Amino acid sequence: MKHYRRVLTVAGSDPSGGAGVQADLKTFSACGCFGTSAIVAVVDENTVGVTGVHPVPVDFVAGQIRSVLDDIGTDAVKIGMLHSSELIRAVKETLSKYEIRNIVLDPVMVATSGDKLLQDEAIETLKNELIPFARVITPNIPEAEVLLGRRIGGQRDLPLVIRELSANRQVSVLLKAGHLKEETLTDVFYNAETDEVVELTSERIHTKNTHGTGCTFSSAVAAFLAHDLPLNDALRRAKAYMESAIVAGAEYEIGKGHGPVHHFFNFWE
Numbered sequence: 551m552k553h554y555r556r557v558l559t560v561a562g563s564d565p566s567g568g569a570g571v572q573a574d575l576k577t578f579s580a581c582g583c584f585g586t587s588a589i590v591a592v593v594d595e596n597t598v599g600v601t602g603v604h605p606v607p608v609d610f611v612a613g614q615i616r617s618v619l620d621d622i623g624t625d626a627v628k629i630g631m632l633h634s635s636e637l638i639r640a641v642k643e644t645l646s647k648y649e650i651r652n653i654v655l656d657p658v659m660v661a662t663s664g665d666k667l668l669q670d671e672a673i674e675t676l677k678n679e680l681i682p683f684a685r686v687i688t689p690n691i692p693e694a695e696v697l698l699g700r701r702i703g704g705q706r707d708l709p710l711v712i713r714e715l716s717a718n719r720q721v722s723v724l725l726k727a728g729h730l731k732e733e734t735l736t737d738v739f740y741n742a743e744t745d746e747v748v749e750l751t752s753e754r755i756h757t758k759n760t761h762g763t764g765c766t767f768s769s770a771v772a773a774f775l776a777h778d779l780p781l782n783d784a785l786r787r788a789k790a791y792m793e794s795a796i797v798a799g800a801e802y803e804i805g806k807g808h809g810p811v812h813h814f815f816n817f818w819e
Contacts, residue, residue: 554584555776558618559769560641561630562591562603568810569762574628574769576813581773581791586622588614590637597761597805608637612644619648625776626652628769635675642683652775655684656768657693682717688768689715690726705736709747712740719745724785739785748782750789757800759809766811767792
């Protein structure tokens with residue numbers, strides 16, 4: 551019998567389809583994986599902003615994870631928005647009962663629209679308990695600043711910052727440069743497993759359609775890790791997929807705010 555490459559997303563929903571679990575499942579499919587999900591919150595949002603967050607009971611989130619892993623299993627896990635300390639601890643405790651190496655954490659704190667998604671008390675729990683548990687984390691500049699507790703000056707600071715974010719070299723870090731002002735953007739990846747720094751350079755794509763880019767990128771990383779690619783190769787493939795999805799969706803108009811990327815650019819226009 552054939553076997554799918556499987557990826558589980560643990561994240562909140564997005565009814566507009568551009569971010570959260572919906573974006574994760576689209577990305578898994580586009581990158582050749584079978585996607586499963588554990589929904590941690592039902593989010594009331596669209597391309598303009600977030601109106602509200604309705605948390606799913608923590609025990610029910612843990613139950614969803616167990617139901618998927620006890621039956622289907624997984625080759626990788628992508629973790630997105632976890633809004634409370636209680637939820638962060640429950641997700642970690644539940645996943646730790648299974649032998650899963652490929653855990654990709656997108657430390658979601660603020661939506662593209664600027665809306666805050668993470669409770670203040672959960673930040674320390676994320677830093678101290680969940681980040682060291684992951685294999686890879688994928689913060690953007692604002693998220694990295696929250697984790698560090700200080701501002702990042704610019705591109706020249708990134709190689710030093712990623713080592714600090716790696717939790718004493720326990721976790722690999724991809725720090726995304728999209729919030730900087732340069733036209734040439736250089737994401738910086740610290741591979742904690744080989745103690746090397748890899749620079750991933752691209753030209754800025756001018757478009758308002760950036761809703762869910764963080765979710766999509768981290769999901770692509772998880773998908774390519776599920777295909778057993780080496781860590782550096784998985785990051786490069788994920789960045790290439792992300793760039794193509796942004797370019798393909800750049801000229802579409804959908805919604806009144808930040809539209810989504812084109813997850814299925816390889817399959818339809």
